[in-house]
Structure formats: structure tokens, C-alpha cells
Amino acid sequence: MRFDDLPLGQRPAGRWSLTADWIVVDTDQGRRLVHGGEVVIENDRILFAGKRFDGEVSARFDMGAALVAPGFVDLDALSDLDTTLLAHDNWPSEKKGRVWPQSYVDRGPYEMYSPEELVAQKRFAFGQLLLNGITSAAPIASLFYREWGETVAEFSAAADAAQDMGLRVWLGPAYRAGGMVVDETGAMHARFDEDRGLQGLDDAIGFAQSVQGRDLVSPMLAPDRVETCTQTLLERTMAAAEDLDCPVRLHMAQGMMELQTVQSLHNKTAPQWLNSFDALSPRLLAPHGTVADDTDLALYRDNGVTVIHCPLVAARHGGALRSFARLRDMGINLAMGTDTAPPDMVLNMAVGMMACRMQDGHTSITSAEMFDAATLNGAKALRRDDIGVLRAGAKADIAVFDMADSYMAPRIDPVQTLILGATGRVTRATIVDGRLSMRNGDVAGIDMQAARAAMQDQFDGLVEKYPERTLGHPPVEQIFPPTFPLMNGD
Numbered sequence: 001m002r003f004d005d006l007p008l009g010q011r012p013a014g015r016w017s018l019t020a021d022w023i024v025v026d027t028d029q030g031r032r033l034v035h036g037g038e039v040v041i042e043n044d045r046i047l048f049a050g051k052r053f054d055g056e057v058s059a060r061f062d063m064g065a066a067l068v069a070p071g072f073v074d075l076d077a078l079s080d081l082d083t084t085l086l087a088h089d090n091w092p093s094e095k096k097g098r099v100w101p102q103s104y105v106d107r108g109p110y111e112m113y114s115p116e117e118l119v120a121q122k123r124f125a126f127g128q129l130l131l132n133g134i135t136s137a138a139p140i141a142s143l144f145y146r147e148w149g150e151t152v153a154e155f156s157a158a159a160d161a162a163q164d165m166g167l168r169v170w171l172g173p174a175y176r177a178g179g180m181v182v183d184e185t186g187a188m189h190a191r192f193d194e195d196r197g198l199q200g201l202d203d204a205i206g207f208a209q210s211v212q213g214r215d216l217v218s219p220m221l222a223p224d225r226v227e228t229c230t231q232t233l234l235e236r237t238m239a240a241a242e243d244l245d246c247p248v249r250l251h252m253a254q255g256m257m258e259l260q261t262v263q264s265l266h267n268k269t270a271p272q273w274l275n276s277f278d279a280l281s282p283r284l285l286a287p288h289g290t291v292a293d294d295t296d297l298a299l300y301r302d303n304g305v306t307v308i309h310c311p312l313v314a315a316r317h318g319g320a321l322r323s324f325a326r327l328r329d330m331g332i333n334l335a336m337g338t339d340t341a342p343p344d345m346v347l348n349m350a351v352g353m354m355a356c357r358m359q360d361g362h363t364s365i366t367s368a369e370m371f372d373a374a375t376l377n378g379a380k381a382l383r384r385d386d387i388g389v390l391r392a393g394a395k396a397d398i399a400v401f402d403m404a405d406s407y408m409a410p411r412i413d414p415v416q417t418l419i420l421g422a423t424g425r426v427t428r429a430t431i432v433d434g435r436l437s438m439r440n441g442d443v444a445g446i447d448m449q450a451a452r453a454a455m456q457d458q459f460d461g462l463v464e465k466y467p468e469r470t471l472g473h474p475p476v477e478q479i480f481p482p483t484f485p486l487m488n489g490d
Helices: 083-087 102-107 115-131 152-165 194-211 231-244 256-266 270-276 294-303 311-316 324-330 345-360 367-373 376-381 414-421 448-464
Strands: 015-027 030-042 045-050 059-062 066-070 072-078 134-140 168-171 178-182 188-192 217-219 284-287 306-309 334-336 398-402 427-432 435-439
Touching: 015 045, 015 398, 015 414, 066 414, 072 115, 072 284, 072 306, 072 334, 072 376, 102 178, 115 134, 115 152, 115 427, 115 435, 115 448, 134 398, 134 427, 152 168, 152 194, 152 217, 188 256, 194 217, 194 231, 256 270, 270 294, 294 324, 306 376, 311 345, 324 334, 324 345, 324 367, 334 345, 334 367, 334 376, 345 367, 345 414, 367 376, 367 414
Parallel strands: 015 059, 015 066, 072 134, 134 168, 168 217, 284 306, 306 334
Antiparallel strands: 015 030, 030 045, 066 398, 178 188, 398 427, 427 435
């Protein structure tokens, strides 16, 4: 049987192997490249990773000019439609529907997607992750387009989708105690409803308890953004995480609006505020960190907080982590997140390296360090030693990258070549838990071409609703003008 004939969504029978020109292998002495190596898989585990396996296998598949590597761990993986793309050339955010106007709050916020659309979004997003060699993910979505928070029903469906499609996920419905509102003068204010936030936490705890023990789904608590939370909500969140033994992800130190809001509310930056009531801990995953100051970073280090580095989405809006090398040298664990569309971890690694070198020089970061951040460090943040690695005994979570693709010419070292090629489009196959979840652009459990068309229809429908939730309610063409004026008649 050829590799291309293996059925999607299933584990090949018996003990089987992949051979390739290059394999990334984890050993007791550290990570190594093996030229002409082999990975042997049995059920959900890697049995062997090295030069050549002496035992018997039922099937051996030669991937040829390819890099076989541990799958990526994405701790801020987009699971809805990426409306940050609409902010690429359109600002300020409070005049472009990124902050609720008081008039929208007065008429009553509502769900802008149907329950069926929300489930379809997550299935499509999971497919996109698998297309890019991501085997473990902690999904994230925006609450700007929701009535308030995410629901248990949609996350129960998301858990089923991950199980069906073959993606390892950490899931939890996002909840909040408040949000930002812009008044008619353009001034922004924080508005809170703590009881509603605490109910969201209770719902999230119930969901977490319901998914514990599933093989591909683990619980996570996900308070939305630090400026939308109260001290009580965060204290109870961290206590619940201890009881559930799960991670907590909280977006903070990520932008000037947040920084100014938290300082006005608490006279501290977000990390300093959380530290004042002992809410910083190794369980905490903190995306972005692009406006963290020296004191913030020291608090992250001293409390074992993981910073989730999302370089592509930050760079698109003029931001950057300052810097990967600096946080690394401080001893802070740096994991990776994509947080945008497409969820291209290879491109994220490339942009992350560029941003670091622009700030700290050519020798400030290596391809190995960035690759480790996208694999090993994410696993460490989740307190797992059996993912993000390729070694005997680890989970069979594997990505296969085509080194013969035209994107990759000329080839040098395979990891450096992958990052220099800067595209996840060369991902040939993604294997999760020993299952073939993606091969040659086909994803188990979903027709991606049909799903893309459906997602575009959803996105277009959302854009049409923007005037309802934009300050002054201007027409869509004023909120999002085209790059160049449309020709008459268009």
C-alpha cells in the first residue's frame, strides 16, 4: 500500500513506519537531526525514532525529500473567523466596530452567528490547523460578536469535532465580567456585570468536568481578556484550575487600550495587578506580552508564567515582543500561538525570528530556538512531556513537511529551510494520536473546499452587520473602504 492510499481519520493497522531524508528526533542528549531516518508508530505512540529500526513493521512508507518532525503546539489558535483582518488598514478600533458603542449596548447585544455557524467555524478552524502541521491547539475566539460569552453547547460540539477530525485540543468556553464601551463623544469606558462573569465560570467548570478523561480533549479555563475581568472572577478561576488540574489562558500585556484601562481601574499594569492577589502561577498562559515592562516580565519569570508569542498578528498591527531573546535570557518559557488566519506556524516562526533579529541583532536567535518554542515549549506550558517531541514513548503527533516543493529551493538544513520558506503550505501530512488527520490538503471529517465557501458567506454576512455595532452607525463602505476607489459601475 502507498502512503497516499491510507484512509484518512484512521490508524494504519499494526506497526508501521515513516522514512524520510530528514527526521527531527528527541534524545536523552537533546534534539537531533537524523539523515535518512525512520519513525515507527504503533497505535497512538511512537515506538522508535532514529536511524533505522531493526524490528518488523507491517508497512513502511518512504516520504522521500521530506522533514518528519513533531507536530506544532499552538496555544492561541483561532477558532472563529478572523476579523482582525478588517483592522489591517482600518482604524481607530473604536470607530471600526472593534468596541461596542453605547447605542448598541442600549438596544441589547445579540449573537451575530447562529449556533450552527459557530460549530461550522470551529470545524473549519480545526481543519486549517491540521493543514499547517499543528497537532495540539488551545482555540481562541473573539467575544466582540457574541451576546456575552461562549456557550457550553458550542464547546461540547467542538470537543466532538476535535475527536472526529483528529486534533488534540485544550478547550473551555470563554467568559468575562465586563467589556469596553465607547460613548458618543468617542470616550471609552469599562462596564462590568460580575454575576454574569461568575455564571460563565461556573458553566466553564461544568464543561471542564465533562471532558476530563477524553483522549484528545483536555479542559482549559479561558477568562477572556484581563480588562474584562474582576479580581473575584480571576481568584475563583485560579482556584478552580487547581481543583481541575488544568491551565488558564488570559490575554494581557497585549495592547495600549488594555494597559490604559487596567491602570485607570487598578493603578497597576495587568501582571502587577494579578500579582497583588496571587493570581500569577505556572498554570497561567499569557498571550502576547507586547506591552509588558521590566517589572511585568520579572513577575512572569518569578511565578513561572508562560508567554505565548504570536509574532505574525502582532507585526501586522505594528507590535512586537521585546524581545524573544530577552525573555529567553530571563528564563521565561516562550511558547507559540498563531492567533490569526491563516494559522501558519511556519510563517509565525519566520516573522518571530525577523522581529527578534531586528531588535537584538542577527545572532540573537536561532532556528532551533524558534522551532523548540513551537513544539517543546508549548508542551512544557501544558505540563506534558509526551507531545511536541518525537521519541520512543511519546504520542504519535507528527507533521511531515515536503522539502521537494518549489517553495523550498534551494535546500539547506531542513529546519532552516522550512523557516526560510516561511509557509505551512508545504505540510504534506499531519498525524495525531497515530491517526492520519491530514494528507495532501485533505482533512479527515470535513470537505475543506466547501467549508471555505461557507466561511466566506458567514464572513460577508458579519461585515454587513458592522454598522449596527459601530460608533455612529456609518455604512459598511465607510467603515471598510476599499484599498483603491472602486471603478464606476462596480
